[in-house]
Amino acid sequence: MAAIETTGLTRRFGDVTALSNLSLTVEEGALFGLLGPNGSGKTTTIELLTGQREPTSGTARVVGRDPVTDPMGVTAAIGILPEREDPPSFLTPREYLSFVAEVRDVSDPDQRIEAWADRLEFAGILDALSTGLSEGERQRVMLAAAFLHDPDLVFIDEPLVNLDPIMQERVKRRLADYCARGNTLFLSTHYVDVAAELCTHVGIVDDGRLVAECDPRGMSEDELLEYFVAEVGDESAEVRT
């Protein structure tokens, strides 16, 4: 079954077409990566699919719901880690995650918070004010918030930014395990190596258009980079070193 299905999804901002006519299916259990250069429409796509913005035209179904007519139903059913969001500076991670657990109706919040703090190694800062946390620590707290209510589908905009290499490996393993259990992940990234290493299905966007889709398993980073450059027509992709 499809976790996400869109038909002709389009979003304009004045003269700018941020997303043009996106027709895409992401099956349940996929680890989908939307790969594209800066300004290609990745964040706009996530915003449309998660009910944060309305499309100019076109339709979407996300976990069987319509993000335009039922945005709160969609946000309750999914997890989201948007680009550049932090826990509130004046709350501790425990306080922030308790708030998320309450909003998302988690029945065993204390145990879940402790479990995620252990998994992502931030138990030591659970009771420190978020204002003093490093960027990587804040990102780990936000990752925990996205998964706390055990949703079937999670959206993450640039999943590994700000994490050190050891934590990146740990998070990659967690993401792969999450999908191996039948859940679905929708990642957006402009890093080809992230897509090559993690994803089961990649969509390449350029200038608001989905220009190609592929299964990157069995492709090396270099092959995916070559494929990406051929589709996008320039060398704006990055491989992190």
Ligand SMILES: Nc1ncnc2c1ncn2[C@@H]1O[C@H](COP(=O)(O)OP(=O)(O)OP(=O)(O)O)[C@@H](O)[C@H]1O
């Ligand atoms: N609220 C907005 N108002 C006007 N233009 C916008 C708005 N949001 C996005 N855009 C434009 O739409 C296009 C796509 O932006 P979007 O943020 O979706 O790209 P992106 O692929 O996520 O980029 P990045 O990798 O840099 O985060 C860009 O040209 C951007 O300037």
